[in-house]
Every structure is written in structure tokens, then in C-alpha cells.
Amino acid sequence: MKTILVTGANTGLGLEMCRQLHALGDRVIGACRTASPELAGLGVQVETGIDVASEETGRELIKRLGTTRVSWLVHNAGIYRQGGLDDLDASKLREEFAVNALGPLLITRALLPLLDSGSKIGLITSLMGSLGDNGSGGSYGYRMSKAALNMAGVSLARDLKGRGIAVALLHPGFVRTRMTGQQGYLDPPESVRGLLARLDELTLATSGHFWHANGKELPW
Numbered sequence: 001m002k003t004i005l006v007t008g009a010n011t012g013l014g015l016e017m018c019r020q021l022h023a024l025g026d027r028v029i030g031a032c033r034t035a036s037p038e039l040a041g042l043g044v045q046v047e048t049g050i051d052v053a054s055e056e057t058g059r060e061l062i063k064r065l066g067t068t069r070v071s072w073l074v075h076n077a078g079i080y081r082q083g084g085l086d087d088l089d090a091s092k093l094r095e096e097f098a099v100n101a102l103g104p105l106l107i108t109r110a111l112l113p114l115l116d117s118g119s120k121i122g123l124i125t126s127l128m129g130s131l132g133d134n135g136s137g138g139s140y141g142y143r144m145s146k147a148a149l150n151m152a153g154v155s156l157a158r159d160l161k162g163r164g165i166a167v168a169l170l171h172p173g174f175v176r177t178r179m180t181g182q183q184g185y186l187d188p189p190e191s192v193r194g195l196l197a198r199l200d201e202l203t204l205a206t207s208g209h210f211w212h213a214n215g216k217e218l219p220w
């Protein structure tokens with residue numbers, strides 16, 4: 001049985017990930033700021049008050065998890081703030097960096113003592129963080145912070161290979177969640193089935209690559 005920690009577990013893709021992993025018989029730790037009734041009702045371990053933008057969060061999780069060994073660490077929490085060239089707002093840009101890029105990196109470093117050879121790290125990034133795919137511009141904070149997350153993921157893949165820990169950068173697709181205002185071409189169950197399949201098949205040999213949930217490798 002794997003032990004899997006998922007951030008941003010109270011809604012959207014994180015909640016669905018907890019639901020599917022729990023149904024598969026894994027031990028699931030759903031970390032969130034505030035538990036939703038849906039998450040609380042799943043029967044998984046719920047850790048509330050987990051704000052990924054806080055520099056205290058890594059230490060707090062280590063304190064709460066004690067001797068737990070983490071098989072998969074899935075950084076799913078993320079935010080999208082409107083921000084085109086005409087309405088750039090430095091505080092929103094910083095917030096997106098803190099949540100989407102710095103949080104996953106700092107929490108990963110803090111939790112490394114709980115990861116073993118064979119553990120896996122899933123970074124839920126976005127195709128919007130792809131330089132090669134950026135055909136429409138805009139969304140500065142989201143695009144820049146997800147590109148930064150992609151770079152962090154590649155460095156983590158290199159740095160953690162010697163410890164036997166593999167890293168996947170995963171784009172869920174365009175999914176109907178709160179973030180997209182329920183727009184999209186996928187519902188969370190289908191996207192999450194793909195994300196979990198990608199994590200299942202992840203090895204040290206494929207560590208540090210960027211995939212769509214459907215398995216297609218994506219351009220940086």
C-alpha cells in the first residue's frame with residue numbers, strides 16, 4: 001500500500017485524486033487550507049491549515065507526519081489570477097509564484113527526509129507554463145510561475161536521481177474545475193485517471209519529463 005500526500009485536496013483535481021487513490025486502497029493524506037465536506041467525507045487522513053505559500057508549511061507537515069514514509073508527494077495546489085499586460089499587479093504575480101512555484105519546491109525539500117528510494121514526486125503544472133506552446137501570450141503570473149515550476153522539477157529530477165526519487169511534471173488537460181469556471185474539455189475523473197497512470201509508470205529513467213495526462217510528452 002502506498003502512502004500519498006496530495007496538496008490542494010479540498011476541491012477540483014486534488015479532491016478527485018484523493019477519491020481515486022482511496023478507492024484503490026492507498027493511504028491518502030489530503031492536505032488543504034480548509035477541508036471541504038467532500039474531502040472530510042472521503043475517509044482519508046485530512047491535514048488542514050496547510051497553506052503551500054507559507055514558509056512554515058514544510059516544517060509543520062514534518063511535525064504532523066512524524067515517522068510516516070511518503071511514497072508519492074503530489075503538489076497539486078495552484079492558483080490562476082487574471083493578469084494581462086494592461087492589468088499587471090505585482091502582488092498577484094508574487095502570490096502566483098509563491099503558490100505555484102516556490103511552495104512545491106520548498107515543501108519538497110522539507111519533506112525529503114520522509115521520502116525513500118522508489119518514492120515519486122508529481123508536480124501538477126500546466127501547458128500554460130510551456131514556452132514552446134505559448135501562442136497566445138497574456139496570463140503573465142500563471143505562465144511564468146508554472147514555467148518556474150517546470151524548471152524546479154527538472155532540477156529536482158537531476159538532484160534526486162541519486163536518492164532513487166523520480167519526478168514528473170504533469171499537465172492535467174483543460175479540466176472543468178473551479179479554476180476554469182467549470183469550462184474545459186475534461187471532467188476531473190478522466191484527467192485524474194491519466195495523471196495517476198503517468199505517476200504509476202514514472203521511473204528514474206523517465207524522471208524530469210513533462211507530460212499531458214493523456215501521456216503525450218509536451219514541449220518546454
Ligand SMILES: NC(=O)c1ccc[n+]([C@@H]2O[C@H](COP(=O)([O-])OP(=O)(O)OC[C@H]3O[C@@H](n4cnc5c(N)ncnc54)[C@H](OP(=O)(O)O)[C@@H]3O)[C@@H](O)[C@H]2O)c1
Pocket residue numbers: 007008009010011012013014032033034050051052053075076077078079099124125126127171172173174175176177178179180184
Ligand atoms: N483545471 C485545469 O484546466 C488545469 C489546467 C492546467 C493545470 N491545472 C493545475 O491543476 C491544479 C489543480 O487545479 P484545479 O483545476 O483543481 O483548481 P481548483 O479547483 O481551483 O483547486 C485548486 C486547489 O489549490 C488549492 N490552493 C490554492 N492556493 C493554495 C494555497 N496557498 N495553499 C494550499 N492550497 C491552495 C485550493 O484550495 P482552496 O480551496 O483553499 O483555495 C484548491 O484545493 C493546479 O495546480 C492548476 O494550476 C489545472
